[in-house]
Amino acid sequence: MASTHLPPASPAPAGTANVAIDLGDRSYDILIGEGLLDDPTTFAGLPKSTKALIVTNTTVGPLYTEKLRAAIAPLHKQVLDIELPDGEQYKDWPALNQVFTRLLEEAADRKTVLYALGGGVIGDMTGFAAACYMRGVPFVQVPTTLLAQVDSSVGGKTAINHPAGKNMIGAFYQPQRVVCDMSTLDTLPQRELLAGLAEVIKYGPIADAAFLGWLEDNLDALLARDRQALKYAVQRSCQIKAWVVGQDEKEAGLRAILNYGHTFGHAIEAGLGYGEWLHGEAVGCGMVMAADLSARLGLIDTATADRIIALIKRAGLPTRGPDLGADRYIELMQVDKKAEGGETRFVVIGPLGQAGMRGAPDALVRDVIATHTR
């Protein structure tokens, strides 16, 4: 795949970092800092409107809705909020429709701004609600989980799940701004922090071998929630994602590498029922499988695959998938969005720091599944 070079890493600034997503008239900034939610200047320059709606969930809402409401008060005459149930199993049409119903009950017009306050589920659903309400209203991402800060809130992928497949119904729809307030990670359960680290680790093998080395050196600091380490991890992850998305907004090619570990991971999530494993946990285990597949395809050596797998294990992520049977894994992977003409295509690594897409012989895939399931 033709691509420009990844911008070099730079140390995190003392204050707020700014990563630009360059998409022409859909460009926007990612702000990464501390205490951003308490500060109206964080939201300066965003669209003003009569009404705004904060979409959050029952876990995050009680912690941060009032802070956000105060910070955006200068922009809107009325700031409404709605709390959806918390969890991947609610990333569905009934929950999305609650947002539409609320907007219509409040006679919200098409200048209404939506704010996504929460993790990946809230971000994906709020973005899709914004894409569809009156055929499109502005929205702002305020991700409060590590996973959402480094991955789902950036790049404009929005969706809900269908009982037959994850993220099958959605849109490419870009936010006006992404606000990553590192302070919100203080309230994140450790299990969710680890799930977020899976998406951070992802960026090393697919795009930046040096970042993989940095993660190996700094994993203990990240697990101990060292603020400066977390801030750098979010900043570098967003830089890499911005570089990929800026070249391929709608996943015609390069962008698919961001799905490293996701094909196996989606099969785990769908096979167990959404919500059993966290998305990041499934991706962590999926990256183990995809690293092994890359080695079996001869794209990286076994030592490199083992290095990736060791880091995932050190991060406390699951490295063995549930025993669904190889047939079920393969069946579930065939409805993956990257499949074409019935052939499942995998994101593979090789050499370290570069990724590509390819199909794989059925027998190899079965070997990988057998090796890495209980």
Added chain:
Amino acid sequence: MASTHLPPASPAPAGTANVAIDLGDRSYDILIGEGLLDDPTTFAGLPKSTKALIVTNTTVGPLYTEKLRAAIAPLHKQVLDIELPDGEQYKDWPALNQVFTRLLEEAADRKTVLYALGGGVIGDMTGFAAACYMRGVPFVQVPTTLLAQVDSSVGGKTAINHPAGKNMIGAFYQPQRVVCDMSTLDTLPQRELLAGLAEVIKYGPIADAAFLGWLEDNLDALLARDRQALKYAVQRSCQIKAWVVGQDEKEAGLRAILNYGHTFGHAIEAGLGYGEWLHGEAVGCGMVMAADLSARLGLIDTATADRIIALIKRAGLPTRGPDLGADRYIELMQVDKKAEGGETRFVVIGPLGQAGMRGAPDALVRDVIATHTR
């Protein structure tokens, strides 16, 4: 509103007419002719794929699905079809979700092409399904009603209804091609032909006074289904729509004039319950009210309003709305997508052949409603 000049009218060619929609990398052609559905060359150059899905309804499907299937067979390995229930009351999430479920059951990938075979409801739903399935797959409009040919299939507005508002959930998403086969109008019930004429008549007052004159001269031929007259009406309507949409794809300004008659019309449809009146009937009556409102605002003289109203009446369209009470009309119009900050905005005419958007004093609106309801 700043705008380039409307291209001059040209006579309909003997064969197939071609109207280009110029939207950069989302440009496409509208083909207008006879026997297009039977002819594989109609579809030449469209995306090839493993699977395609014809989305139609229980009325249109039995008449045309097999013809379309034969014509597009060279492009796809497998052409599936799904018949949805017929009617505006089924333009909702459960029907849309039937399309998603079918696609997922068939493991349809993201190169799958959807074909919308039917009227405005099928076109709007299929377009929205294409916009959302795996975040976007290609689709082709094959409108089989006059209304869909001159209006809803052109310009990329897609949507479903919400119980609290018509077309509230949707997307701007452009088709790959629009195929208007005049032969399909042979099977169109007269009531639906008249409803389609409402949207044809619309283009005169808002954009082309000369076309209004042509319609006055040729209405009898149109009502008698003269093929050449119908073909010219469709061609000129599409030219005007293409000119408007080419300047304002996402309705930031000018495009709103295409909603002439629709603010009052939506109130009629929503107030009676969708499906009671046909959309075109409600628009016809809405244009009567909006013409009168334009005159009461001093934007056109009474004689001009009467001229528009007379043509709508001659076309056999309703000119008096249901007696919902002025309060209910006003309440229903406040959730119209053109409303801003709670103020309902109307498309008004003045001078004849030009339109604009504005609010209106409550008392004037109430007078208009009182005058034109039973």
